[in-house]
């Protein structure tokens with residue numbers, strides 16, 4: 001399903017349709033209310049669209065008396081919105097369902113691709129960026145606009161990529177093997193909290209971004225994903241199961257419960273390492289000097305990995321010094337299969353630098369790349385490791 005919304009780049013959707021047709025795909029087109037101001041439905045039917053719909057069809061039923069939005073959402077293997085207007089993106093991110101396109105998208109369980117295209121200020125506006133980020137976290141695939149001359153001949157970011165590259169992104173998604181089909185992956189993310197008294201706690205600044213990206217991409221790669229999460233500052237990705245936890249002990253119990261039924265454990269969470277020896281039942285009063293006696297919390301990774309059988313165990317080692325050396329020590333001490341050496345500068349950021357070190361000798365360094373790319377590369381390395389049975393070379 002190709003959907004075209006109200007942007008000056010709507011004409012490029014004709015070429016997108018032609019390329020899909022040339023590949024042998026059957027394409028239906030929805031032209032939004034705004035889209036109709038820029039291009040006519042006739043343009044798409046005369047270029048070979050199987051059927052073309054507009055908001056005039058919003059309250060129609062198909063030949064089997066099924067509402068049009070449900071019929072279309074079931075028919076489509078995927079929905080590509082190109083160009084996608086700011087208006088459409090905002091409405092979709094709020095779940096608004098007042099047009100044929102919005103109701104079809106809301107009813108669809110299939111992959112959705114969005115190619116935003118608009119004036120640079122509109123694109124960079126925090127509202128648009130937050131809507132895009134919300135949709136990304138919900139599993140919508142965003143085809144980023146390019147920088148270049150915009151409609152007003154001023155340079156900026158917001159141009160619709162060329163039709164060939166848009167079609168390539170969609171086709172690649174379908175041709176990529178679902179490498180984790182049949183595999184169960186447990187991912188942990190976020191920070192745990194250890195209470196001092198009813199209102200105060202010990203924790204850390206983990207945002208959960210890395211683990212959420214790993215979970216989302218593992219799901220896209222075909223895995224059955226369960227996410228155990230503590231305090232996070234990002235939206236939850238759409239996966240198969242969730243466990244919300246508070247303390248490190250809670251997280252340990254959840255991981256242990258699932259451990260015998262999974263193929264891969266990826267511990268991207270930042271559990272609190274210490275907790276007060278005694279939790280005060282009432283709010284502590286100000287006294288000086290105040291001393292807190294702390295004890296170590298359970299080492300989740302070390303404890304579960306000790307009894308591992310076939311499971312692949314992947315951990316993150318955050319170090320402030322001797323990054324690689326300490327990460328290798330942890331890999332061995334904690335019986336991990338792969339360790340991700342991680343610096344504290346990555347915390348809460350959208351990008352990061354890491355080193356993957358696998359027990360089979362594989363090593364890969366990534367410098368200043370997006371967490372999306374780190375997640376992808378890590379999952380490819382895990383797949384490679386699984387395929388080689390963790391053997392050298």
Ligand SMILES: Cc1cc2nc3c(=O)[nH]c(=O)nc-3n(C[C@H](O)[C@H](O)[C@H](O)COP(=O)(O)O)c2cc1C
Nearest residue numbers: 005006007008032033034035085086087088117118
């Ligand atoms: C000449 C013109 C060009 C426009 N180009 C864009 C654009 O490129 N991207 C965008 O998001 N909105 C653009 N707009 C605004 C949208 O067309 C408007 O928000 C519309 O309501 C979107 O409707 P839709 O979401 O139903 O397609 C443009 C408006 C005009 C008048």
